[in-house]
Amino acid sequence: MGERYVSFSLANGHFCVPVNQVLQILRRENLIEIPKPPPYVEGVINLRGNIIPVVNLRARLEVGRGEKGEHREPDPRKRRVIITRVGSRSYGLDVDEVREIVDIDESGITQDATSLFGARADFIRGIARRDESLYLMLDLPRVFAVGRDMPGTRAGQS
């Protein structure tokens, strides 16, 4: 039995998060910018009165930042915010495009992401191969963990 995932694209990669952790998918126009945002925060979304921080996933994962030939501006009409739930908290993910729901079999998951995903491999829970595509499975609690592992807040890291 596989689990179902919402897949989305960001920069040139395909990523996915478990369906059961996704609360809602909203257009990016709903995003409210805030002054002097903390690192990795793109803004907030007011979801039925709850103020939910939206994480700038490009910055957090260090993808699509001016690497040669790979820099591609996302189509603003396709940009979405995926509201996810981690424990008792909710966070938004700012993504380029939401693609589809995919079934991923536990057996098709490779655990080690370092070879494919360099620096921020610790945010990737595994890599799933399906048809011709590779899906990087986000480790949401780590992506949203603030303070401990965030470069820029950690002393002595550039």
Next chain:
Amino acid sequence: MAVAGIDEARLRKAFLEEAEELCQKLGDSLLALETDRGNTDVVNEVFRLTHSLKSESALMGFTALSELAHRMEDVLGSVREGRLVLEKPVMDGIFAGSDLIAEMMAAISKGGSDADFDTTAILQELFLAAGRGGGSASETAAAPTAGTPAASEMELGEFEKRQLTEARDRGEALYKLTVSVDPAESMKFPRAYLVFFNLELVSNVVKVVPPMKGEPEEDARYATTTLLVTSAGGDEGLRAAAAVDQIAGLRIDRCDYDGYLASARSGSAAWLKAHPERAGMPPGVAAGMPPGVAAGMPPGVAAGAAGGMLQAAAAVEKTTIRVDTRKLDDLWSLIAELVLHKSHIARLSDDLGHGADVHEVREELVESFDSLDKISSGMQQVMMDTRMIPISVIFSKFPRLVRDLSRKLGKPVELILSGEETEIDRSLVEALSDPLTHIIRNSLDHGIEFPEERVRRGKSEKGRVSVSARRQGGNIVIELADDGRGMDSEQIRRKAIEMGISGAAHFNEAQLLELVFLPGFSTKEVVTDLSGRGVGMDVVANRIRGELKGDVVLGTQPGGGTRVTLLFPLTLTIVNALLVRGDSQLYAIPLTDVDSTAKLLATEIRGEEGSEYSSWMDDAIPVFSLGALFGKGRHKTEEYFATVLRHGDSKAFLVVDELIEERDIVIKPVDDLLNTQRLFSGVSVLEDGRLVFILDTSFIRRERV
């Protein structure tokens, strides 16, 4: 099965609510009893409470709990009848029993079982205590001897079991009658009572559930009444006796004595044995069964069902609160008014359509709006009130805490509580309980001296700890004071210098005392007088300043005692705040943190950028600005709008771009991700969707120290 599950879940919940209240009252009464052991009213009260606990828990099949309460009831009974004197060992035994009952209750409410607790030692202690009364040992002959497992009794009490045994020996048959009253019948209790009364005439009623107390508000409980009777006359006589008008259903099950007399480990299983219909048996099936079958449900079935129910009960437990019905009445009358105004506005809109004078309609609308405004703030007030709970729920634990600690430490201490009726937000109860307990513990551990030392210093032998609560504007103030050693700020200074805290040599007293709240400060390395004072005080400070958005201040005098003052807002959900603007962003400052607003001339600001200050009253206080904190810096003009912020004793100017208005805002929590600099205590959304960040003014203190 599902229906049966809900039934027991409800029953269990009702039991927990009632038993928890009984438990709390028992604790209070015991403390009262200890200070006034001769008071027969209190003895009676304790007797009554243990009795109720016994019966309630027996009904639910919590046999260990029931037995323990029963044993306590026995002891109190002996006291009541003058056969036993309440000496210290007896008191201690009862206290220990009451503690264990509280622990069992806590376990049950979390889905556990009372059977997980070993009651042997306490039962023995109670038994021995009762035996000291002289001659009473024979009265409680059935008390277990050492090593006997506690749960040897079923949901029936000892007396009831004796009745059963005697009836069995007389050759009578045991029946369980389930009587249900027509649900539409508004007076259920009188019907049930009539059945009970008739049965008493023809049989021996051993047990009735629910008990025939007949409180009017509990009438619904008598929708179904279960009676356990013994009779020599066969079930026809019973059936005739129970034939009362408005009785919708009657079931008579012949039961096996062994099911009620034998011991069972699983309380729920036993309870289910007594109530086979709860395990999902179709009605009528059990009735036609030969004796023994109904009572002898397969244990697996019973236990399985009970397990599921248990979880359901645990899950729903925290979602209900008790609310004074008067508050609901208030809410109801407000809603009635609201409905009235709704139709009024609808009529006005109609009038407009029929060419009514626009100005007249407008005036009426304005009036209606004023009323709606009053209604909505009234509703807000009622909702706030329902969230409020007297602080006595926390304070009531302290007499016991102090009693136990003072015995353990050998320091006689008098505890003085005041302002217990002060109401606080429910959500604060949990957050406050630990810090307060911690401070009191500190007072006894480290503040209060041993009696000899106190006498040597010319103090009374008995130490004094006082805890008071009061409301001060929108804040709650709790003061905890002791008359112990106090702290020497110069010793703190020496310690601080030793620890390499910069500037410590020039700190004033307030700043030195503030160091006690630093994590790791003043541990056992510190000189004895100070020892331990600081341990955990950082936790207290974090809780009060962080979670409760309040403040904690220490005052002390070497040799004279220590006073800890906690101050925090009444409620965390709605706050009266000053709305200000910085660039295009709105911010709110809780009014409790605003000292005043002022105009500040550029020429009045001195110092370097980043550490600017200006004069306020006779002090120089720091100048912050929203622009510098959140934007690109302060716009340069000749004159600024500023608020004077205060946090505890600290004050600072905050330069803003615009002072907008004072208003109530609803606070939403702000995620850590948005609050990396800890400048916000929350966030709020205005009606027009604009976002407001609520400033946590404690930053002015952090920046300064």
